[in-house]
Amino acid sequence: MSGMPDDDSVVPSYPIAPTAFLRSPVGLSRAVIVLLGVVIAADLFSLWAGFSLYGLVDSVDSNAVNDAYDLYALSASPQFTALVVTGVVFIIWFRRVRINAEVFAPEYHRLRRGWAVWGWLCPVVNFWFPRRVALDTWNASELADAKARGTGIVNAWWTAWLAGWFCNEIAGRMYARADGVDVAEMRTALQVMTVSDVLDIAGAVLAMLFVYRLTCMQKEKALAGPTTPPFVPNLPAL
Secondary structure, eight states, X not given: OTTSOSSGGGSOOOEEETTXXXXXXXXXXXXXXXXXXXXXXXXXXXXXXXXXXXXXXXXXXXXXXXXXXXXXXXXXXXXXXXXXXXHXXXXXXXXXXXXXXXXXXGGGOSSOTTHHHHHHHSTTGGGTHHHHHHHHHHHHTSOXXXXXXXXXXXXXXXXXXXXXXXXXXXXHHHHHHHTTTOHHHHHHHHHHHHHXXXXXXXXXXXXXXXXXXXXXXXXXXXXXXXXXXXXXXXXXXX
């Protein structure tokens, strides 16, 4: 994408504290953006399979119905695989930009850097800790003399991600309960699953924007050179 350096080496590497070093997130950001595109493609495939099944739920053609069920079940596999692979690479990128942000402005962070990873994995806190890390990282990565970009993109991405997750959980339970027998409930489950897929696509697009903008912000701040921050005790890695 325009605005990102062609080579990671153009971003200087210099330490501010013994436990925090600046490293380019550019290569990882490109990988994340490509993988998010794969997630969108998998969601579109699921949408198509869901629409096909929706139109055949009460069909008298049992072969067509069974084929539609098989196709819809098949669509879950690339969705899950794309989500897991993208999630792993995203978290690696997320931790890197979090550490970079600690180099830029160690006083901005309310959570230790370990939460950039564990915040996604720990039950309950994973509903808000990653957003808190993202907001602190975003604010610490802005140039001091730059116009405030605002954190709307962070909040929009996080809202879409949570909404899609909850919709998927609800739809999955409804789909399992209908078990291909209750036609009315099956249609409702497919409708909710459609909403979930649409929210996933929206969340992926917003995540692309978040990754791209934050990476560009860190590139700009890194190229601007180091500043002398106020003394803050080193935040130990978890």
